Amino acid sequence: MKWNLRHLRVFLAVVHHSSVSRAAEECHLSQPAATQAIAKLENGFSQPLFKHKAQGLYVTEAGAALAQRVKRALTRIDQAAAPISPRLIATATSSQLDALIAVRELENFTLAARHLGLAQPSVHRAVARLEAEARKPLFERTAMGIRATRAGRQLADAARLAFAELDQAVMDLADLAGREAGQIVVGAMPLSRSFMLSQAIIEFRKRRPSVLIRVDEGPYDDLLAGLRRGEIDFLIGALREPVPIGDIVQTELFADDLILVVGPRHPLSGQDRVTLSQTIRFPWILARKGTPSRRIFDQLFAGRPTPQSLIETGSMILMRQLLQQSDHIGFISRLQAAAEVDLGLMVPLRTELHETRRPIGLTTRLGWIPTKGQKMLIDEISIAVRQRNICSVDN
Structure with missing residues:
Protein backbone atom coordinates (compact mmCIF):
# COMPACT_ATOMS: atom_id res chain seq x y z
CA MET A 1 0.00 0.00 0.00
CA ALA A 159 11.55 5.69 7.91
CA ARG A 160 12.15 1.99 7.30
CA LEU A 161 10.83 1.12 10.77
CA ALA A 162 7.90 3.49 10.28
CA PHE A 163 6.91 1.76 7.05
CA ALA A 164 7.20 -1.63 8.77
CA GLU A 165 4.78 -0.35 11.41
CA LEU A 166 2.36 0.77 8.69
CA ASP A 167 2.60 -2.64 7.03
CA GLN A 168 1.48 -4.08 10.35
CA ALA A 169 -1.47 -1.68 10.28
CA VAL A 170 -2.59 -3.26 7.00
CA MET A 171 -2.50 -6.68 8.67
CA ASP A 172 -4.38 -5.40 11.74
CA LEU A 173 -7.21 -3.94 9.70
CA ALA A 174 -7.43 -6.98 7.44
CA ASP A 175 -7.86 -9.09 10.58
CA LEU A 176 -10.71 -6.90 11.75
CA ALA A 177 -12.38 -7.23 8.35
CA GLY A 178 -12.03 -11.03 8.38
CA ARG A 179 -9.38 -11.02 5.65
CA GLU A 180 -5.73 -12.02 5.48
CA ALA A 181 -3.05 -9.63 4.28
CA GLY A 182 0.66 -8.97 4.50
CA GLN A 183 3.44 -11.35 5.38
CA ILE A 184 5.29 -12.64 8.43
CA VAL A 185 9.09 -12.69 8.18
CA VAL A 186 11.03 -14.93 10.57
CA GLY A 187 14.80 -14.89 10.99
CA ALA A 188 15.59 -18.53 11.72
CA MET A 189 18.80 -19.89 13.18
CA PRO A 190 19.75 -23.56 12.69
CA LEU A 191 18.13 -25.14 15.77
CA SER A 192 14.77 -23.47 15.17
CA ARG A 193 14.67 -24.86 11.62
CA SER A 194 15.15 -28.38 12.95
CA PHE A 195 11.79 -28.77 14.64
CA MET A 196 10.22 -25.73 16.31
CA LEU A 197 9.47 -23.60 13.29
CA SER A 198 8.27 -26.36 10.98
CA GLN A 199 5.74 -27.64 13.51
CA ALA A 200 4.57 -24.13 14.35
CA ILE A 201 4.05 -23.26 10.68
CA ILE A 202 2.04 -26.45 10.07
CA GLU A 203 -0.34 -25.61 12.93
CA PHE A 204 -0.48 -21.91 11.98
CA ARG A 205 -1.44 -22.83 8.42
CA LYS A 206 -4.56 -24.62 9.67
CA ARG A 207 -5.97 -21.30 10.87
CA ARG A 208 -4.19 -18.88 8.52
CA PRO A 209 -3.83 -20.63 5.16
CA SER A 210 -3.19 -17.51 3.05
CA VAL A 211 -0.70 -15.37 5.01
CA LEU A 212 2.69 -15.40 3.33
CA ILE A 213 5.42 -16.68 5.64
CA ARG A 214 9.01 -15.90 4.69
CA VAL A 215 11.85 -17.59 6.55
CA ASP A 216 15.19 -15.79 6.28
CA GLU A 217 18.38 -17.70 7.06
CA GLY A 218 21.92 -16.48 7.47
CA PRO A 219 24.56 -15.41 9.98
CA TYR A 220 23.22 -13.96 13.23
CA ASP A 221 24.64 -10.50 12.56
CA ASP A 222 22.79 -10.30 9.22
CA LEU A 223 19.52 -11.49 10.77
CA LEU A 224 19.89 -9.04 13.65
CA ALA A 225 20.49 -6.17 11.22
CA GLY A 226 17.35 -7.17 9.30
CA LEU A 227 15.34 -7.27 12.53
CA ARG A 228 16.53 -3.83 13.62
CA ARG A 229 15.73 -2.36 10.17
CA GLY A 230 12.19 -3.74 10.30
CA GLU A 231 12.75 -6.23 7.46
CA ILE A 232 12.35 -9.20 9.84
CA ASP A 233 9.57 -9.48 12.41
CA PHE A 234 11.35 -11.68 14.94
CA LEU A 235 14.31 -14.02 15.30
CA ILE A 236 14.19 -17.54 16.70
CA GLY A 237 17.22 -19.49 17.87
CA ALA A 238 20.15 -19.22 20.27
CA LEU A 239 20.08 -16.07 22.38
CA ARG A 240 23.14 -13.93 22.96
CA GLU A 241 24.65 -13.27 26.39
CA PRO A 242 24.92 -10.42 27.04
CA VAL A 243 22.27 -8.84 24.83
CA PRO A 244 24.28 -7.34 21.94
CA ILE A 245 22.44 -4.00 21.72
CA GLY A 246 19.85 -2.11 23.72
CA ASP A 247 17.06 -1.83 21.14
CA ILE A 248 16.17 -5.54 21.14
CA VAL A 249 14.46 -7.85 23.63
CA GLN A 250 15.30 -11.53 24.14
CA THR A 251 12.75 -14.00 25.51
CA GLU A 252 14.02 -17.42 26.53
CA LEU A 253 11.80 -20.40 25.65
CA PHE A 254 14.01 -23.24 26.84
CA ALA A 255 17.61 -24.29 27.34
CA ASP A 256 19.56 -26.63 25.12
CA ASP A 257 22.99 -28.21 25.55
CA LEU A 258 25.78 -29.12 23.15
CA ILE A 259 27.13 -32.58 22.42
CA LEU A 260 29.84 -34.24 20.34
CA VAL A 261 28.67 -36.39 17.43
CA VAL A 262 30.48 -38.63 14.97
CA GLY A 263 29.64 -40.94 12.09
CA PRO A 264 28.71 -44.59 12.81
CA ARG A 265 32.15 -45.86 11.72
CA HIS A 266 34.23 -43.33 13.68
CA PRO A 267 37.04 -44.86 15.82
CA LEU A 268 35.55 -43.31 18.99
CA SER A 269 31.99 -44.44 18.25
CA GLY A 270 30.69 -46.93 20.80
CA GLN A 271 33.36 -46.30 23.44
CA ASP A 272 32.01 -46.20 27.00
CA ARG A 273 33.80 -42.99 27.86
CA VAL A 274 35.58 -40.46 25.66
CA THR A 275 37.70 -37.66 27.10
CA LEU A 276 38.29 -34.31 25.42
CA SER A 277 41.99 -35.12 25.14
CA GLN A 278 41.09 -38.12 22.95
CA THR A 279 39.21 -35.90 20.52
CA ILE A 280 41.88 -33.34 19.70
CA ARG A 281 43.66 -35.58 17.17
CA PHE A 282 40.52 -35.59 15.02
CA PRO A 283 39.22 -32.74 12.86
CA TRP A 284 36.23 -30.86 14.30
CA ILE A 285 33.17 -29.23 12.77
CA LEU A 286 31.74 -26.30 14.71
CA ALA A 287 30.01 -22.95 14.43
CA ARG A 288 31.81 -19.79 13.36
CA LYS A 289 33.41 -17.37 15.80
CA GLY A 290 31.09 -15.07 17.70
CA THR A 291 28.28 -17.62 18.08
CA PRO A 292 27.22 -18.93 21.52
CA SER A 293 28.28 -22.50 20.72
CA ARG A 294 31.71 -21.33 19.54
CA ARG A 295 32.22 -19.46 22.81
CA ILE A 296 31.34 -22.65 24.69
CA PHE A 297 33.92 -24.53 22.60
CA ASP A 298 36.56 -21.95 23.54
CA GLN A 299 35.64 -22.31 27.22
CA LEU A 300 35.86 -26.12 27.07
CA PHE A 301 39.42 -25.95 25.78
CA ALA A 302 40.62 -22.99 27.85
CA GLY A 303 44.04 -23.84 29.24
CA ARG A 304 44.38 -27.13 27.36
CA PRO A 305 45.46 -28.26 23.87
CA THR A 306 42.82 -27.65 21.22
CA PRO A 307 41.97 -29.44 17.96
CA GLN A 308 44.09 -28.03 15.16
CA SER A 309 41.87 -28.97 12.23
CA LEU A 310 38.61 -27.01 12.25
CA ILE A 311 35.74 -26.47 9.83
CA GLU A 312 33.34 -23.61 10.58
CA THR A 313 29.81 -24.06 9.26
CA GLY A 314 26.17 -23.74 10.25
CA SER A 315 25.08 -26.33 7.69
CA MET A 316 23.62 -29.53 9.10
CA ILE A 317 23.77 -31.13 5.65
CA LEU A 318 27.50 -30.49 5.31
CA MET A 319 28.17 -31.75 8.84
CA ARG A 320 26.21 -34.93 8.21
CA GLN A 321 28.09 -35.64 4.99
CA LEU A 322 31.49 -35.01 6.58
CA LEU A 323 30.66 -37.29 9.51
CA GLN A 324 29.46 -40.01 7.15
CA GLN A 325 32.55 -39.87 4.96
CA SER A 326 35.37 -39.08 7.40
CA ASP A 327 36.54 -39.09 11.02
CA HIS A 328 35.38 -35.56 11.81
CA ILE A 329 33.75 -34.74 15.16
CA GLY A 330 30.74 -32.43 15.20
CA PHE A 331 30.01 -30.01 18.05
CA ILE A 332 26.28 -29.39 17.85
CA SER A 333 23.04 -28.81 19.72
CA ARG A 334 21.54 -31.97 21.18
CA LEU A 335 18.09 -31.06 19.89
CA GLN A 336 19.35 -30.06 16.47
CA ALA A 337 21.05 -33.45 16.07
CA ALA A 338 18.14 -35.46 17.52
CA ALA A 339 16.57 -36.49 14.20
CA GLU A 340 19.94 -37.47 12.71
CA VAL A 341 20.78 -39.48 15.84
CA ASP A 342 17.40 -41.27 15.73
CA LEU A 343 18.08 -42.26 12.11
CA GLY A 344 21.56 -43.53 12.98
CA LEU A 345 23.27 -40.95 10.80
CA MET A 346 25.07 -39.42 13.79
CA VAL A 347 26.29 -41.07 16.99
CA PRO A 348 26.70 -39.04 20.22
CA LEU A 349 30.02 -39.53 21.97
CA ARG A 350 29.87 -40.43 25.66
CA THR A 351 31.83 -37.37 26.69
CA GLU A 352 31.32 -35.44 29.90
CA LEU A 353 30.93 -31.81 28.88
CA HIS A 354 30.36 -29.16 31.54
CA GLU A 355 28.51 -25.85 31.17
CA THR A 356 27.34 -26.26 27.58
CA ARG A 357 23.86 -24.85 28.26
CA ARG A 358 22.52 -22.40 25.64
CA PRO A 359 19.34 -20.34 26.03
CA ILE A 360 17.03 -20.65 23.02
CA GLY A 361 14.22 -18.22 22.34
CA LEU A 362 12.84 -15.21 20.51
CA THR A 363 14.47 -11.87 19.72
CA THR A 364 12.27 -8.88 18.91
CA ARG A 365 12.65 -5.12 18.57
CA LEU A 366 12.21 -3.10 21.74
CA GLY A 367 8.60 -1.88 21.91
CA TRP A 368 7.47 -4.10 19.01
CA ILE A 369 3.72 -4.82 19.02
CA PRO A 370 2.91 -7.99 17.03
CA THR A 371 -0.17 -8.26 14.86
CA LYS A 372 -2.71 -10.94 15.65
CA GLY A 373 -1.16 -13.21 13.01
CA GLN A 374 2.39 -12.66 14.25
CA LYS A 375 1.29 -13.37 17.82
CA MET A 376 -0.48 -16.53 16.66
CA LEU A 377 2.70 -17.88 15.04
CA ILE A 378 4.74 -17.07 18.15
CA ASP A 379 2.16 -18.90 20.28
CA GLU A 380 2.43 -21.94 18.01
CA ILE A 381 6.21 -21.90 18.46
CA SER A 382 5.74 -21.99 22.25
CA ILE A 383 3.30 -24.90 21.88
CA ALA A 384 5.77 -26.78 19.67
CA VAL A 385 8.40 -26.37 22.38
CA ARG A 386 6.08 -27.76 25.07
CA GLN A 387 4.98 -30.68 22.90
CA ARG A 388 8.57 -31.76 22.46
CA ASN A 389 8.84 -32.04 26.26
CA ILE A 390 11.63 -29.51 26.30
CA CYS A 391 12.47 -28.00 29.65
CA SER A 392 11.20 -24.47 29.20
CA VAL A 393 12.06 -21.56 31.44
CA ASP A 394 8.58 -21.73 32.98
CA ASN A 395 9.19 -25.19 34.44
Whole structure:
Protein backbone atom coordinates (compact mmCIF):
# COMPACT_ATOMS: atom_id res chain seq x y z
CA MET A 1 0.00 0.00 0.00
CA LYS A 2 1.36 3.41 -0.98
CA TRP A 3 1.19 5.76 1.99
CA ASN A 4 0.44 9.47 1.88
CA LEU A 5 2.05 10.86 5.03
CA ARG A 6 0.03 14.07 4.89
CA HIS A 7 -3.20 12.07 4.81
CA LEU A 8 -2.02 10.09 7.83
CA ARG A 9 -1.34 13.31 9.73
CA VAL A 10 -4.82 14.54 8.87
CA PHE A 11 -6.24 11.22 10.05
CA LEU A 12 -4.49 11.51 13.43
CA ALA A 13 -5.72 15.09 13.79
CA VAL A 14 -9.32 14.00 13.17
CA VAL A 15 -8.90 11.23 15.74
CA HIS A 16 -7.62 13.78 18.24
CA HIS A 17 -10.22 16.49 17.63
CA SER A 18 -13.19 14.35 16.50
CA SER A 19 -13.63 17.06 13.90
CA VAL A 20 -12.61 17.39 10.25
CA SER A 21 -12.70 21.20 10.35
CA ARG A 22 -10.40 21.44 13.35
CA ALA A 23 -8.10 18.81 11.85
CA ALA A 24 -7.98 20.78 8.59
CA GLU A 25 -7.08 23.94 10.48
CA GLU A 26 -4.31 22.19 12.39
CA CYS A 27 -2.87 20.67 9.19
CA HIS A 28 -3.22 23.92 7.19
CA LEU A 29 -5.64 22.38 4.69
CA SER A 30 -9.10 23.25 3.45
CA GLN A 31 -11.94 21.24 4.96
CA PRO A 32 -12.76 19.56 1.60
CA ALA A 33 -9.10 18.50 1.28
CA ALA A 34 -9.15 16.99 4.78
CA THR A 35 -12.43 15.21 4.06
CA GLN A 36 -10.96 13.82 0.85
CA ALA A 37 -7.87 12.56 2.72
CA ILE A 38 -10.04 10.58 5.15
CA ALA A 39 -12.18 9.22 2.31
CA LYS A 40 -9.10 7.97 0.46
CA LEU A 41 -7.85 6.18 3.57
CA GLU A 42 -11.22 4.52 4.13
CA ASN A 43 -11.38 3.48 0.47
CA GLY A 44 -7.88 2.04 0.71
CA PHE A 45 -8.84 -0.13 3.67
CA SER A 46 -12.37 -0.84 2.36
CA GLN A 47 -13.86 -0.14 5.78
CA PRO A 48 -14.98 2.90 7.80
CA LEU A 49 -12.49 4.46 10.17
CA PHE A 50 -14.97 6.85 11.83
CA LYS A 51 -18.54 6.85 13.04
CA HIS A 52 -20.50 10.02 12.30
CA LYS A 53 -22.33 11.31 15.38
CA ALA A 54 -23.96 14.60 16.29
CA GLN A 55 -21.00 15.45 18.51
CA GLY A 56 -18.46 14.77 15.76
CA LEU A 57 -16.44 11.90 14.26
CA TYR A 58 -15.40 9.02 16.50
CA VAL A 59 -13.05 6.20 15.55
CA THR A 60 -14.30 2.73 14.81
CA GLU A 61 -12.36 -0.29 16.06
CA ALA A 62 -10.47 -0.25 12.76
CA GLY A 63 -9.78 3.46 13.13
CA ALA A 64 -8.40 2.97 16.63
CA ALA A 65 -6.12 0.15 15.45
CA LEU A 66 -4.86 2.27 12.57
CA ALA A 67 -4.34 5.31 14.81
CA GLN A 68 -2.11 3.32 17.16
CA ARG A 69 0.15 2.20 14.31
CA VAL A 70 0.17 5.56 12.51
CA LYS A 71 1.10 7.43 15.68
CA ARG A 72 4.03 5.08 16.31
CA ALA A 73 5.17 5.34 12.69
CA LEU A 74 5.01 9.12 12.41
CA THR A 75 6.68 9.54 15.79
CA ARG A 76 9.68 7.59 14.47
CA ILE A 77 9.93 9.77 11.38
CA ASP A 78 9.41 13.02 13.32
CA GLN A 79 12.01 12.18 15.97
CA ALA A 80 14.60 11.55 13.26
CA ALA A 81 13.58 14.48 11.06
CA ALA A 82 13.25 17.22 13.70
CA PRO A 83 16.97 17.44 14.60
CA ILE A 84 17.83 17.66 10.87
CA SER A 85 15.17 20.25 9.98
CA PRO A 86 11.68 20.76 11.45
CA ARG A 87 10.42 21.43 7.90
CA LEU A 88 11.00 17.79 7.00
CA ILE A 89 8.19 16.76 9.35
CA ALA A 90 5.68 18.61 7.19
CA THR A 91 7.25 18.18 3.75
CA ALA A 92 8.84 14.70 3.53
CA THR A 93 6.80 12.27 1.42
CA SER A 94 6.79 8.49 1.45
CA SER A 95 8.23 8.45 -2.10
CA GLN A 96 11.13 10.63 -1.03
CA LEU A 97 11.77 8.45 2.01
CA ASP A 98 11.58 5.30 -0.13
CA ALA A 99 14.27 6.79 -2.35
CA LEU A 100 16.36 7.74 0.69
CA ILE A 101 16.13 4.18 2.06
CA ALA A 102 17.08 2.59 -1.27
CA VAL A 103 20.07 4.86 -1.90
CA ARG A 104 21.24 4.49 1.71
CA GLU A 105 21.10 0.69 1.34
CA LEU A 106 22.56 0.31 -2.17
CA GLU A 107 24.87 3.35 -2.15
CA ASN A 108 24.14 3.98 -5.82
CA PHE A 109 21.36 5.96 -7.52
CA THR A 110 21.13 3.65 -10.53
CA LEU A 111 20.82 0.51 -8.39
CA ALA A 112 18.33 2.25 -6.12
CA ALA A 113 16.20 3.26 -9.11
CA ARG A 114 16.25 -0.29 -10.45
CA HIS A 115 15.24 -1.62 -7.02
CA LEU A 116 12.32 0.81 -6.84
CA GLY A 117 11.30 0.34 -10.46
CA LEU A 118 11.82 4.04 -11.21
CA ALA A 119 13.94 6.12 -13.55
CA GLN A 120 17.28 7.21 -12.08
CA PRO A 121 16.49 10.95 -12.40
CA SER A 122 13.30 10.43 -10.35
CA VAL A 123 15.25 8.92 -7.47
CA HIS A 124 17.90 11.62 -7.69
CA ARG A 125 15.21 14.31 -7.64
CA ALA A 126 13.47 12.79 -4.61
CA VAL A 127 16.69 12.76 -2.59
CA ALA A 128 17.61 16.26 -3.78
CA ARG A 129 14.27 17.60 -2.54
CA LEU A 130 14.80 16.02 0.85
CA GLU A 131 18.26 17.57 1.04
CA ALA A 132 16.87 20.95 0.02
CA GLU A 133 14.34 20.86 2.86
CA ALA A 134 17.00 19.56 5.27
CA ARG A 135 19.39 22.30 4.15
CA LYS A 136 22.23 19.85 4.50
CA PRO A 137 23.53 16.88 2.50
CA LEU A 138 22.12 13.46 3.37
CA PHE A 139 24.77 11.70 1.25
CA GLU A 140 28.45 12.19 0.61
CA ARG A 141 30.56 10.93 -2.26
CA THR A 142 33.45 8.62 -1.40
CA ALA A 143 35.94 6.59 -3.39
CA MET A 144 33.60 3.59 -2.91
CA GLY A 145 30.45 5.40 -4.03
CA ILE A 146 27.66 7.34 -2.35
CA ARG A 147 27.38 6.96 1.41
CA ALA A 148 24.69 8.34 3.70
CA THR A 149 25.71 10.92 6.27
CA ARG A 150 24.82 10.32 9.89
CA ALA A 151 21.64 12.37 9.45
CA GLY A 152 20.78 10.45 6.28
CA ARG A 153 21.27 7.10 8.02
CA GLN A 154 19.13 8.08 10.99
CA LEU A 155 16.28 9.34 8.84
CA ALA A 156 16.41 6.34 6.49
CA ASP A 157 16.45 3.85 9.38
CA ALA A 158 13.56 5.61 11.13
CA ALA A 159 11.55 5.69 7.91
CA ARG A 160 12.15 1.99 7.30
CA LEU A 161 10.83 1.12 10.77
CA ALA A 162 7.90 3.49 10.28
CA PHE A 163 6.91 1.76 7.05
CA ALA A 164 7.20 -1.63 8.77
CA GLU A 165 4.78 -0.35 11.41
CA LEU A 166 2.36 0.77 8.69
CA ASP A 167 2.60 -2.64 7.03
CA GLN A 168 1.48 -4.08 10.35
CA ALA A 169 -1.47 -1.68 10.28
CA VAL A 170 -2.59 -3.26 7.00
CA MET A 171 -2.50 -6.68 8.67
CA ASP A 172 -4.38 -5.40 11.74
CA LEU A 173 -7.21 -3.94 9.70
CA ALA A 174 -7.43 -6.98 7.44
CA ASP A 175 -7.86 -9.09 10.58
CA LEU A 176 -10.71 -6.90 11.75
CA ALA A 177 -12.38 -7.23 8.35
CA GLY A 178 -12.03 -11.03 8.38
CA ARG A 179 -9.38 -11.02 5.65
CA GLU A 180 -5.73 -12.02 5.48
CA ALA A 181 -3.05 -9.63 4.28
CA GLY A 182 0.66 -8.97 4.50
CA GLN A 183 3.44 -11.35 5.38
CA ILE A 184 5.29 -12.64 8.43
CA VAL A 185 9.09 -12.69 8.18
CA VAL A 186 11.03 -14.93 10.57
CA GLY A 187 14.80 -14.89 10.99
CA ALA A 188 15.59 -18.53 11.72
CA MET A 189 18.80 -19.89 13.18
CA PRO A 190 19.75 -23.56 12.69
CA LEU A 191 18.13 -25.14 15.77
CA SER A 192 14.77 -23.47 15.17
CA ARG A 193 14.67 -24.86 11.62
CA SER A 194 15.15 -28.38 12.95
CA PHE A 195 11.79 -28.77 14.64
CA MET A 196 10.22 -25.73 16.31
CA LEU A 197 9.47 -23.60 13.29
CA SER A 198 8.27 -26.36 10.98
CA GLN A 199 5.74 -27.64 13.51
CA ALA A 200 4.57 -24.13 14.35
CA ILE A 201 4.05 -23.26 10.68
CA ILE A 202 2.04 -26.45 10.07
CA GLU A 203 -0.34 -25.61 12.93
CA PHE A 204 -0.48 -21.91 11.98
CA ARG A 205 -1.44 -22.83 8.42
CA LYS A 206 -4.56 -24.62 9.67
CA ARG A 207 -5.97 -21.30 10.87
CA ARG A 208 -4.19 -18.88 8.52
CA PRO A 209 -3.83 -20.63 5.16
CA SER A 210 -3.19 -17.51 3.05
CA VAL A 211 -0.70 -15.37 5.01
CA LEU A 212 2.69 -15.40 3.33
CA ILE A 213 5.42 -16.68 5.64
CA ARG A 214 9.01 -15.90 4.69
CA VAL A 215 11.85 -17.59 6.55
CA ASP A 216 15.19 -15.79 6.28
CA GLU A 217 18.38 -17.70 7.06
CA GLY A 218 21.92 -16.48 7.47
CA PRO A 219 24.56 -15.41 9.98
CA TYR A 220 23.22 -13.96 13.23
CA ASP A 221 24.64 -10.50 12.56
CA ASP A 222 22.79 -10.30 9.22
CA LEU A 223 19.52 -11.49 10.77
CA LEU A 224 19.89 -9.04 13.65
CA ALA A 225 20.49 -6.17 11.22
CA GLY A 226 17.35 -7.17 9.30
CA LEU A 227 15.34 -7.27 12.53
CA ARG A 228 16.53 -3.83 13.62
CA ARG A 229 15.73 -2.36 10.17
CA GLY A 230 12.19 -3.74 10.30
CA GLU A 231 12.75 -6.23 7.46
CA ILE A 232 12.35 -9.20 9.84
CA ASP A 233 9.57 -9.48 12.41
CA PHE A 234 11.35 -11.68 14.94
CA LEU A 235 14.31 -14.02 15.30
CA ILE A 236 14.19 -17.54 16.70
CA GLY A 237 17.22 -19.49 17.87
CA ALA A 238 20.15 -19.22 20.27
CA LEU A 239 20.08 -16.07 22.38
CA ARG A 240 23.14 -13.93 22.96
CA GLU A 241 24.65 -13.27 26.39
CA PRO A 242 24.92 -10.42 27.04
CA VAL A 243 22.27 -8.84 24.83
CA PRO A 244 24.28 -7.34 21.94
CA ILE A 245 22.44 -4.00 21.72
CA GLY A 246 19.85 -2.11 23.72
CA ASP A 247 17.06 -1.83 21.14
CA ILE A 248 16.17 -5.54 21.14
CA VAL A 249 14.46 -7.85 23.63
CA GLN A 250 15.30 -11.53 24.14
CA THR A 251 12.75 -14.00 25.51
CA GLU A 252 14.02 -17.42 26.53
CA LEU A 253 11.80 -20.40 25.65
CA PHE A 254 14.01 -23.24 26.84
CA ALA A 255 17.61 -24.29 27.34
CA ASP A 256 19.56 -26.63 25.12
CA ASP A 257 22.99 -28.21 25.55
CA LEU A 258 25.78 -29.12 23.15
CA ILE A 259 27.13 -32.58 22.42
CA LEU A 260 29.84 -34.24 20.34
CA VAL A 261 28.67 -36.39 17.43
CA VAL A 262 30.48 -38.63 14.97
CA GLY A 263 29.64 -40.94 12.09
CA PRO A 264 28.71 -44.59 12.81
CA ARG A 265 32.15 -45.86 11.72
CA HIS A 266 34.23 -43.33 13.68
CA PRO A 267 37.04 -44.86 15.82
CA LEU A 268 35.55 -43.31 18.99
CA SER A 269 31.99 -44.44 18.25
CA GLY A 270 30.69 -46.93 20.80
CA GLN A 271 33.36 -46.30 23.44
CA ASP A 272 32.01 -46.20 27.00
CA ARG A 273 33.80 -42.99 27.86
CA VAL A 274 35.58 -40.46 25.66
CA THR A 275 37.70 -37.66 27.10
CA LEU A 276 38.29 -34.31 25.42
CA SER A 277 41.99 -35.12 25.14
CA GLN A 278 41.09 -38.12 22.95
CA THR A 279 39.21 -35.90 20.52
CA ILE A 280 41.88 -33.34 19.70
CA ARG A 281 43.66 -35.58 17.17
CA PHE A 282 40.52 -35.59 15.02
CA PRO A 283 39.22 -32.74 12.86
CA TRP A 284 36.23 -30.86 14.30
CA ILE A 285 33.17 -29.23 12.77
CA LEU A 286 31.74 -26.30 14.71
CA ALA A 287 30.01 -22.95 14.43
CA ARG A 288 31.81 -19.79 13.36
CA LYS A 289 33.41 -17.37 15.80
CA GLY A 290 31.09 -15.07 17.70
CA THR A 291 28.28 -17.62 18.08
CA PRO A 292 27.22 -18.93 21.52
CA SER A 293 28.28 -22.50 20.72
CA ARG A 294 31.71 -21.33 19.54
CA ARG A 295 32.22 -19.46 22.81
CA ILE A 296 31.34 -22.65 24.69
CA PHE A 297 33.92 -24.53 22.60
CA ASP A 298 36.56 -21.95 23.54
CA GLN A 299 35.64 -22.31 27.22
CA LEU A 300 35.86 -26.12 27.07
CA PHE A 301 39.42 -25.95 25.78
CA ALA A 302 40.62 -22.99 27.85
CA GLY A 303 44.04 -23.84 29.24
CA ARG A 304 44.38 -27.13 27.36
CA PRO A 305 45.46 -28.26 23.87
CA THR A 306 42.82 -27.65 21.22
CA PRO A 307 41.97 -29.44 17.96
CA GLN A 308 44.09 -28.03 15.16
CA SER A 309 41.87 -28.97 12.23
CA LEU A 310 38.61 -27.01 12.25
CA ILE A 311 35.74 -26.47 9.83
CA GLU A 312 33.34 -23.61 10.58
CA THR A 313 29.81 -24.06 9.26
CA GLY A 314 26.17 -23.74 10.25
CA SER A 315 25.08 -26.33 7.69
CA MET A 316 23.62 -29.53 9.10
CA ILE A 317 23.77 -31.13 5.65
CA LEU A 318 27.50 -30.49 5.31
CA MET A 319 28.17 -31.75 8.84
CA ARG A 320 26.21 -34.93 8.21
CA GLN A 321 28.09 -35.64 4.99
CA LEU A 322 31.49 -35.01 6.58
CA LEU A 323 30.66 -37.29 9.51
CA GLN A 324 29.46 -40.01 7.15
CA GLN A 325 32.55 -39.87 4.96
CA SER A 326 35.37 -39.08 7.40
CA ASP A 327 36.54 -39.09 11.02
CA HIS A 328 35.38 -35.56 11.81
CA ILE A 329 33.75 -34.74 15.16
CA GLY A 330 30.74 -32.43 15.20
CA PHE A 331 30.01 -30.01 18.05
CA ILE A 332 26.28 -29.39 17.85
CA SER A 333 23.04 -28.81 19.72
CA ARG A 334 21.54 -31.97 21.18
CA LEU A 335 18.09 -31.06 19.89
CA GLN A 336 19.35 -30.06 16.47
CA ALA A 337 21.05 -33.45 16.07
CA ALA A 338 18.14 -35.46 17.52
CA ALA A 339 16.57 -36.49 14.20
CA GLU A 340 19.94 -37.47 12.71
CA VAL A 341 20.78 -39.48 15.84
CA ASP A 342 17.40 -41.27 15.73
CA LEU A 343 18.08 -42.26 12.11
CA GLY A 344 21.56 -43.53 12.98
CA LEU A 345 23.27 -40.95 10.80
CA MET A 346 25.07 -39.42 13.79
CA VAL A 347 26.29 -41.07 16.99
CA PRO A 348 26.70 -39.04 20.22
CA LEU A 349 30.02 -39.53 21.97
CA ARG A 350 29.87 -40.43 25.66
CA THR A 351 31.83 -37.37 26.69
CA GLU A 352 31.32 -35.44 29.90
CA LEU A 353 30.93 -31.81 28.88
CA HIS A 354 30.36 -29.16 31.54
CA GLU A 355 28.51 -25.85 31.17
CA THR A 356 27.34 -26.26 27.58
CA ARG A 357 23.86 -24.85 28.26
CA ARG A 358 22.52 -22.40 25.64
CA PRO A 359 19.34 -20.34 26.03
CA ILE A 360 17.03 -20.65 23.02
CA GLY A 361 14.22 -18.22 22.34
CA LEU A 362 12.84 -15.21 20.51
CA THR A 363 14.47 -11.87 19.72
CA THR A 364 12.27 -8.88 18.91
CA ARG A 365 12.65 -5.12 18.57
CA LEU A 366 12.21 -3.10 21.74
CA GLY A 367 8.60 -1.88 21.91
CA TRP A 368 7.47 -4.10 19.01
CA ILE A 369 3.72 -4.82 19.02
CA PRO A 370 2.91 -7.99 17.03
CA THR A 371 -0.17 -8.26 14.86
CA LYS A 372 -2.71 -10.94 15.65
CA GLY A 373 -1.16 -13.21 13.01
CA GLN A 374 2.39 -12.66 14.25
CA LYS A 375 1.29 -13.37 17.82
CA MET A 376 -0.48 -16.53 16.66
CA LEU A 377 2.70 -17.88 15.04
CA ILE A 378 4.74 -17.07 18.15
CA ASP A 379 2.16 -18.90 20.28
CA GLU A 380 2.43 -21.94 18.01
CA ILE A 381 6.21 -21.90 18.46
CA SER A 382 5.74 -21.99 22.25
CA ILE A 383 3.30 -24.90 21.88
CA ALA A 384 5.77 -26.78 19.67
CA VAL A 385 8.40 -26.37 22.38
CA ARG A 386 6.08 -27.76 25.07
CA GLN A 387 4.98 -30.68 22.90
CA ARG A 388 8.57 -31.76 22.46
CA ASN A 389 8.84 -32.04 26.26
CA ILE A 390 11.63 -29.51 26.30
CA CYS A 391 12.47 -28.00 29.65
CA SER A 392 11.20 -24.47 29.20
CA VAL A 393 12.06 -21.56 31.44
CA ASP A 394 8.58 -21.73 32.98
CA ASN A 395 9.19 -25.19 34.44
